[in-house]
Amino acid sequence: MQLKQAVERAYERFVEHEVPSPRLNAEQLVLFVLGREHAYLYAHPEHEFAADEVARYEEIVAQRERGCPTQYITGHQEFWGLDLLVSPAVLIPRPETEHVVETVLDLVLDSYKENPRNIRIVDVGTGSGCIALALSSEMPKAEIHGCDISDEALEMARINAARLALGQRVLFRKSDLLGIYGDMKFDFVVSNPPYVGEDEADKVQRQVKEYEPKVAVFSGKQGMDIYRRLIPQVKEALNSGGWFVTEIGFSTEAQVKDLLKGWVEVRTTADLQGIPRVVAARKA
């Protein structure tokens, strides 16, 4: 089998199995089997697969057909220009979540430009560490913490920090929400918490439901359980004038804002599709 045939066959199988972006997936996975970059596809379409490459190809295409996300097969996902390792222990970082990072950076510029070195930030439910690591890559002087309830996720976050040479700058700890931090005060609490309702499980993509960790996706019947516990804790943990920045679900903006009564400068940022995606609120 030649490279171009391998891509065509994978493409056809992905179309048949309704895999999203079938051509992109076919190309990415075939190149992953060969350990090659994208340009190889055009430079060597006639590359003849060795027997072990054919076997690996069959295994990987079958995995993807069954719904396993490409990122769990390749073990990588880019976020904020950083190459992150991912496994089924962590949510695959989504491009929309970069709006959380953007929002924090904008607020830092607005509110803290005189003294950025003293900013202390915590990322609650850090997963792969994507938000904490992106912020650390942009703000070398900030003190950044990340926490998660999952030991496996924390292990992945620490591996990512070490690979990106950010291991000395971000401190990852196991915690149920902000529990471990006691009286410590923060200038920013940021989070992309689980926010899908168990009642909405049938609307969730199959690959999310079957492959991504449930603790990373679901939050009670209507998706609000974590916000309900987290927001009062955040209010306690923030310095006055500090910011809470959180990703929100498709239909949770009004309910999250309800929980932020008494906060000031509550604002929403939409993603590139115009969907409300990030809520920021300041503690008076």
Ligand SMILES: C[S@@+](CC[C@H](N)C(=O)[O-])C[C@H]1O[C@@H](n2cnc3c(N)ncnc32)[C@H](O)[C@@H]1O
């Ligand atoms: C939606 S994922 C976000 C992961 C990562 N921050 C991102 O944006 O890709 C939510 C994360 O919150 C963690 N989590 C769920 N419940 C938690 C809790 N009670 N305390 C701390 N972390 C929790 C999950 O393990 C998961 O890693």
